[in-house]
Amino acid sequence: MPREPVYHFTHAIVRTPCPGIVNGLRAVDVGAPDYGRVIAENAAYVGALREAGLTVEVLPALDTYPDSMFVEDPALVFTEGAIVMRPGAKSRFGEAAEIAPVLRRHFGRVLDLPAPGFADGGDILVLQDRVMIGLSDRTNQTGAEALAAFLKELDKNPLIVRTPANVLHFKSDCSLLDEGTVLSTKRLAAGGVFDGLNIIYTPKGEEGAANALRINDRVLVGKAFPGTIKRLQEAGYHVVPLETSEIAKVDAGLSCMSLRWRAA
Ligand code: CIR
Secondary structure, three states: OOOOOOOOOOEEEEEOOOHHHHHOOOOOOOOOOOHHHHHHHHHHHHHHHHHOOOEEEEEOOOOOOOOOOOOOOOEEEEOOEEEEOEOOOHHHOOHHHHHHHHHHHHOOOEEEOOOOOOEOHHHEEEOOOOEEEEEOOOOOHHHHHHHHHHHHHOOOOEEEEEOOOOOOOHHHOEEEEEOOEEEEOHHHHOOOOOOOOEEEEOOOOOHHHHOOEEEOOEEEEEOOOHHHHHHHHHOOOEEEEEOOOOHHHHOOOOOOOOEEEOOO
């Protein structure tokens, strides 16, 4: 029987941004995001997930952790079960313990990534036939190997790859578009990680667009990236442009704000 496309989702978990997001982690300080506008970007995003047919659970804001609205990083979820990750940034490590009970409510099988390694969900790209684990400043070899073992337990095919220097997460620079196609920056694909797949490149200067999100019949893309939107539309994708300019100030894009899965 053909496998269900990995971008077919029925459910999502998001977390309301906390006021502390103005102090969120960032590689380059271009000014703090405006809290009201972050709330608006997040609300439009949740609306887009619901429009795409997903049942969305909205978790309450968690001010202890400024970056806690980016729920993708402390967990990894599949139809078959969930994994509680070990976030690689000190200020985010405690987010795993916060998301764990939520996962236990939704999933019959929840695996806890063991110490001492670290791995962030933002470094994991789920493709149809493999799950890529990008080594980065947040995901180290020990964490990646422990995660690979768990993925095998969930009947997945893990592959450990490298994230280019100065790129926060593997998925900051790429996303899945369909069973055989990815959206990627040139700097990431140059390493050969997507050889054998179709690649749509983000135009020069639109690297931030690579963190798009394929959900069911549509692709959510940052509004600020007209060149990427045009390329995707010309390739036949149904594009939903969303404002991401405030969350971009804390190095975030569209995959970071949710955990998504297809219920069995
Ligand atoms: C961080 O540095 O952890 C946050 N400011 C941004 C997290 C983005 N998450 C993601 O790409 N999965």
